[in-house]
Amino acid sequence: xxxxxxxxxxxRRDDDVELPPGQYLTQDFPVLSAGPTPNIPLDRxxxxxxxxxxxxxxxxWDELLELPAEEPTVDIHCVTKWxxxxxxxxxxxxxxxxxxxxxxxDYALVHCYGGYTTxxxxxxxxxxxxxxVYEYEGSELAPQHGGPARLLVPHLYFWKSAxxxxxxxxQEFDEPGFWESVGYHNYGDxxxxxxxxxx
Amino acid sequence: MNAxxxxxxxxxxGVHHETATARTLxxxxxxxxxxxxxxxxxxxxxxxxxxxxxxSYSLAAPADGDRIELTVQRVKDGEVxxxxxxxxxxxxxxxxxxxxxxxxxxxxxxxxxxxxxAGGSGIVPLMAMVRARRQARSRAxxxxxxxxxxxxxxxxxxxxxxxxxxxxxxxxxxLYTRSVPTGVMxxxxxxxxxxxxxxxxxxxxxxxxFVCGPTGFVEKVANSLVGLGHDPRxxxxxxxxxxxx
Numbered sequence: 001x002x003x004x005x006x007x008x009x010x011x012r013r014d015d016d017v018e019l020p021p022g023q024y025l026t027q028d029f030p031v032l033s034a035g036p037t038p039n040i041p042l043d044r045x046x047x048x049x050x051x052x053x054x055x056x057x058x059x060x061w062d063e064l065l066e067l068p069a070e071e072p073t074v075d076i077h078c079v080t081k082w083x084x085x086x087x088x089x090x091x092x093x094x095x096x097x098x099x100x101x102x103x104x105x106d107y108a109l110v111h112c113y114g115g116y117t118t119x120x121x122x123x124x125x126x127x128x129x130x131x132x133v134y135e136y137e138g139s140e141l142a143p144q145h146g147g148p149a150r151l152l153v154p155h156l157y158f159w160k161s162a163x164x165x166x167x168x169x170x171q172e173f174d175e176p177g178f179w180e181s182v183g184y185h186n187y188g189d190x191x192x193x194x195x196x197x198x199x
Numbered sequence: 200m201n202a203x204x205x206x207x208x209x210x211x212x213g214v215h216h217e218t219a220t221a222r223t224l225x226x227x228x229x230x231x232x233x234x235x236x237x238x239x240x241x242x243x244x245x246x247x248x249x250x251x252x253x254x255s256y257s258l259a260a261p262a263d264g265d266r267i268e269l270t271v272q273r274v275k276d277g278e279v280x281x282x283x284x285x286x287x288x289x290x291x292x293x294x295x296x297x298x299x300x301x302x303x304x305x306x307x308x309x310x311x312x313x314x315x316x317a318g319g320s321g322i323v324p325l326m327a328m329v330r331a332r333r334q335a336r337s338r339a340x341x342x343x344x345x346x347x348x349x350x351x352x353x354x355x356x357x358x359x360x361x362x363x364x365x366x367x368x369x370x371x372x373x374l375y376t377r378s379v380p381t382g383v384m385x386x387x388x389x390x391x392x393x394x395x396x397x398x399x400x401x402x403x404x405x406x407x408x409f410v411c412g413p414t415g416f417v418e419k420v421a422n423s424l425v426g427l428g429h430d431p432r433x434x435x436x437x438x439x440x441x442x443x444x
Contacts, residue, residue, distance in 0.1 A: 002206065002243050002244075002245040002251055003245065003294060004246065005246065005282065005287075005291070005292075005293060005294075006286075006288075006291050006292075007282070007286040007287075007291075008244045008245070008246050008286065010246050010248065010250040010252075011276070011278035011281075022243075022251075022252070022253045024252055030414070030438070031414040031417075031418075031438055032438060033436060033438075034303075034435060034436060035421065035431055035432070035434050035435060035436055036421035036422060036424070036425050036431045036434050036436065037418060037421065037422065038431070080255060081253055081254060081255065114431065115432060144414065144418055178302075179302070181301075182302045183299060183300060183301045195241075196204050196299060198202050198203035198204060199203055
């Protein structure tokens with residue numbers, strides 16, 4: 001516990017819910033991104049999973065929408081300290097997308113339209129923990145929130161839920177992504193407050 | 200490979216009022232490692248019951264030894280910003296850690312033109328770049344577009360006037376959105392493509408663009424810059440939400 005700040009009193013009452021350390025609740029949906037929002041025409045949208053031996057598995061926009069969808073309701077935690085509870089999304093489970101993929105890789109590097117990348121262990125994308133989502137609260141996903149489609153990996157800080165997702169490169173080695181290369185934690189578990197490198 | 204960013208106990212050594220609702224905090228942080236302009240710190244407040252909460256604030260100036268500066272805008276019902284702008288007094292301790300962020304930064308050794316576009320309190324990390332440029336005696340050409348509601352909402356007004364007057368390499372355009380001071384011809388309105396064309400750099404100059412402000416502002420400016428032909432890879436953004444409290 002930190003030193004007491006003279007004269008500081010708690011204002012918000014978040015005590016009926018348990019939040020990860022250092023997080024506060026918001027009802028808004030703040031935006032965080034490193035650059036401009038890319039414009040991605042749906043007729044040219046593609047999602048590609050590439051295995052460590054170069055095998056590619058691809059989906060067009062229409063093919064993605066034809067896959068069985070799930071509607072996860074999850075809590076999300078941004079490294080900039082806000083948490084938002086009970087958000088509902090619609091999209092395709094990574095378990096389904098990975099079903100036919102032959103791989104022994106341990107790591108994934110996620111690529112996005114606009115050039116953003118983020119890395120995570122492959123096991124964090126499997127077993128019902130991750131989705132490629134295209135709807136938020138019943139509406140199509142807005143561009144500034146990652147539309148047409150973003151990754152959703154809610155058990156990690158939200159920067160891992162890459163906006164404007166374009167593909168996943170499976171690799172035998174771990175390779176830091178965008179924020180992971182500029183001082184943020186490589187894994188990013190909010191419950192262990194893994195915000196920055198070294199946490 | 201990376202040492203953990205440790206929490207440090209800083210002490211408030213001075214306060215400077217920027218506007219009626221924003222003030223600059225001078226903090227002494229023993230052992231401060233230095234920082235780049237554009238980086239921020241995490242501030243942690245703890246009450247007597249052990250309740251603790253954190254927020255991020257941009258560093259407003261280059262470090263002066265162990266002394267750093269933050270400018271904090273009071274946000275309605277923001278328990279941290281209200282504390283830092285009203286209650287926090289000279290001599291009081293506060294915990295912070297940093298510097299954080301390695302993307303929205305300007306390296307004073309760079310010589311390429313720089314375009315800074317600030318909306319409201321988004322001026323803070325961009326002012327740190329302007330000040331770092333001066334401190335490093337950099338000749339990198341800078342243009343700052345500062346969109347602000349009215350003259351009374353302006354941060355750093357006299358300093359920016361002085362810096363722009365004394366330095367041919369720095370242009371400052373203040374763009375008012377609600378009310379203008381007498382003598383300003385541009386009617387109050389939100390920043391537009393015409394402003395970016397008139398006061399910014401042409402895309403052929405390949406400036407590095409830093410855009411900071413509320414989400415709607417950043418979206419609009421970044422999209423306009425892309426529309427004018429600026430390479431999206433040279434546009435770096437940082438957003439201040441209403442939840443920055």
